[in-house]
Amino acid sequence: MKTYTGMLRIRFAAGMQYRAAALGGLVTQFFWGGFEILLYAALYQNGAPQSITFAQLTSYTWLRQAFLALLFSLFFDADIFASIEQGGLAYELCRPADLYALWFSRTAAGRLSNAVLRCGPILIVAALLPAPYGLMLPPSLAAFAAFVLSLALSWLVGVANCMLVYVICCHTLSPRGVRRIATSVVSFFSGEMIPIPFFPPVMRNVLIYLPFGAGANMPLRVYSGNIAGTEALTGIALQVFWLVALVLLGHLLLGRVLRRVQLQGG
Amino acid sequence: MLHYIAMIELSHIHKKYRVARREAGLGAAARALFSRQYDTIRALDGLSFSVAAGEMVGYIGPNGAGKSSTIKVMSGVLTPDSGECVILGRTPWKERKQHVQDIGVVFGQRSQLWWDVPVGDSFALLRDMYRVADADYKRVLATLTELLDLGALLRTPARQLSLGQRMRCEIAASLLHSPRILFLDEPTIGLDAVSKIAVRSFVHTLNREQGTTVLLTTHDMQDIEALSQRILLIGNGRILLDSDLAGLKRRYGAQKTLTVTYAGPTPELSQGMALLPDSLTGRAVIAVDTVALTLPAAIAWLCERAEVTDLAVADPPVEQMVAAMYREYEI
Numbered sequence: 001m002k003t004y005t006g007m008l009r010i011r012f013a014a015g016m017q018y019r020a021a022a023l024g025g026l027v028t029q030f031f032w033g034g035f036e037i038l039l040y041a042a043l044y045q046n047g048a049p050q051s052i053t054f055a056q057l058t059s060y061t062w063l064r065q066a067f068l069a070l071l072f073s074l075f076f077d078a079d080i081f082a083s084i085e086q087g088g089l090a091y092e093l094c095r096p097a098d099l100y101a102l103w104f105s106r107t108a109a110g111r112l113s114n115a116v117l118r119c120g121p122i123l124i125v126a127a128l129l130p131a132p133y134g135l136m137l138p139p140s141l142a143a144f145a146a147f148v149l150s151l152a153l154s155w156l157v158g159v160a161n162c163m164l165v166y167v168i169c170c171h172t173l174s175p176r177g178v179r180r181i182a183t184s185v186v187s188f189f190s191g192e193m194i195p196i197p198f199f200p201p202v203m204r205n206v207l208i209y210l211p212f213g214a215g216a217n218m219p220l221r222v223y224s225g226n227i228a229g230t231e232a233l234t235g236i237a238l239q240v241f242w243l244v245a246l247v248l249l250g251h252l253l254l255g256r257v258l259r260r261v262q263l264q265g266g
Numbered sequence: 267m268l269h270y271i272a273m274i275e276l277s278h279i280h281k282k283y284r285v286a287r288r289e290a291g292l293g294a295a296a297r298a299l300f301s302r303q304y305d306t307i308r309a310l311d312g313l314s315f316s317v318a319a320g321e322m323v324g325y326i327g328p329n330g331a332g333k334s335s336t337i338k339v340m341s342g343v344l345t346p347d348s349g350e351c352v353i354l355g356r357t358p359w360k361e362r363k364q365h366v367q368d369i370g371v372v373f374g375q376r377s378q379l380w381w382d383v384p385v386g387d388s389f390a391l392l393r394d395m396y397r398v399a400d401a402d403y404k405r406v407l408a409t410l411t412e413l414l415d416l417g418a419l420l421r422t423p424a425r426q427l428s429l430g431q432r433m434r435c436e437i438a439a440s441l442l443h444s445p446r447i448l449f450l451d452e453p454t455i456g457l458d459a460v461s462k463i464a465v466r467s468f469v470h471t472l473n474r475e476q477g478t479t480v481l482l483t484t485h486d487m488q489d490i491e492a493l494s495q496r497i498l499l500i501g502n503g504r505i506l507l508d509s510d511l512a513g514l515k516r517r518y519g520a521q522k523t524l525t526v527t528y529a530g531p532t533p534e535l536s537q538g539m540a541l542l543p544d545s546l547t548g549r550a551v552i553a554v555d556t557v558a559l560t561l562p563a564a565i566a567w568l569c570e571r572a573e574v575t576d577l578a579v580a581d582p583p584v585e586q587m588v589a590a591m592y593r594e595y596e597i
């Protein structure tokens with residue numbers, strides 16, 4: 001346990017090291033969210049879709065921008081790719097910890113520190129914007145509680161996704177191709193570019209049961225009440241299921257890869 | 267005789283690597299798209315040796331001989347194809363987590379420090395990972411700080427350290443959990459003279475005062491001379507020679523070097539003497555084969571034939587002995 005709190009501490013320290021990067025990220029995320037909302041405003045003027053209201057959508061967008069690092073399903077730890085590619089992995093295998101747990105906590109800590117250090121200003125500004133352009137309050141306390149739980153789960157599901165990509169990189173060594181393909185496929189189907197309610201109904205119903213639906217989709221819609229009641233509970237149960245399944249799979253595959261790891265060079 | 271307790275015991279370790287090969291050029295590259303050729307390299311080919319507690323062993327051999335692979339096997343990072351390795355009663359790759367608590371490793375060509383944050387933060391993470399008690403950590407860190415002169419370095423981000431400073435921090439990082447065995451894989455690579463001496467004297471102190479068993483690989487023969495009581499020579503994945511430094515000197519050091527400063531004409535040389543290329547007019551550097559000609563005889567010969575103003579006798583550099591050894595074993 002101490003290993004993991006230690007990891008969190010050093011990640012926060014590293015996150016606070018670069019002020020300009022933090023500020024730059026903040027500004028980018030704020031403007032991106034703003035432009036997207038203007039785009040949707042134009043869309044909604046020509047008839048609103050049934051599946052999500054404009055107010056729900058703006059909350060969806062602002063929360064996603066605020067917690068991007070937690071919700072973006074493939075927010076990697078770049079140092080892990082470097083360690084796979086250049087052999088720094090040798091050091092990580094010299095630690096009295098499970099490599100899966102080490103990488104998982106490192107990636108999870110990186111996401112958490114990034115989100116915590118950046119979410120505040122975005123949330124405050126978004127909450128101050130006039131309705132329906134700003135971030136609205138959740139419809140009930142229960143919806144908010146479900147949102148927090150679901151946010152934590154999609155954070156971890158995202159980390160479990162990253163772990164699979166790391167495992168693949170242990171085979172390919174270079175992360176470039178895998179990263180691009182995985183990022184575009186996963187972020188599209190997870191509703192990170194276009195929210196899942198905008199997908200055709202058939203796809204919507206399939207995606208919701210796949211790991212894609214267990215990412216950003218769930219907490220962002222639970223918050224605004226777009227998903228509520230039993231549907232929300234089922235969604236959270238599915239998130240738990242996918243988290244366990246992805247962790248088990250990743251752990252198994254990483255264990256396999258390590259048995260035949262070569263660690264080339266002096 | 268001392269009771270010899272093997273702390274590290276390797277027997278018949280084999281490890282093969284597969285290396286993709288092709289000729290240079292576009293044509294060959296295109297052919298390789300369809301059919302690949304692989305060569306098998308026996309990195310470790312029946313490697314066996316043992317090391318007792320408290321020993322300091324220099325592990326040498328040319329590039330690609332299998333030194334790093336051996337360190338990786340002993341650290342539990344690499345699983346060999348066959349053979350046994352028992353360190354403190356455990357097989358490293360089978361009981362990796364327990365095993366690594368007892369060892370410290372420095373891979374000279376890699377870094378274990380977090381690039382962006384001060385070194386002290388990386389150390390704190392290692393303390394947490396190895397579950398070092400706070401009191402122990404403070405004590406060990408104080409000792410390391412003093413011996414390796416870390417002081418201000420602990421507050422500096424790793425990316426802003428010079429190579430020598432970083433290496434001192436890397437070594438300290440590997441020792442925070444007070445391991446009983448330390449593996450150093452080329453710890454002095456690329457360091458300047460001052461840093462090399464600092465690293466050497468620290469490793470020496472560690473071995474002498476804490477009784478830490480040390481195994482180091484290096485290409486720097488001064489490291490070997492300064493540190494190792496025992497030398498293991500590896501070539502083609504096997505131990506070729508296991509000897510102490512004195513034994514090595516007896517075997518490959520039959521040659522002595524005489525540096526003679528003289529006035530007047532260059533003296534002629536006798537049998538068993540050879541003029542070395544670093545000679546100048548008025549200063550001859552002569553290799554003496556002490557089997558053919560004893561040293562006193564050689565000196566007498568020179569003094570009779572030239573007006574000698576100064577004279578120095580030296581062992582051949584360890585570098586030359588090692589080169590002679592590599593030649594003899596054809597590695």
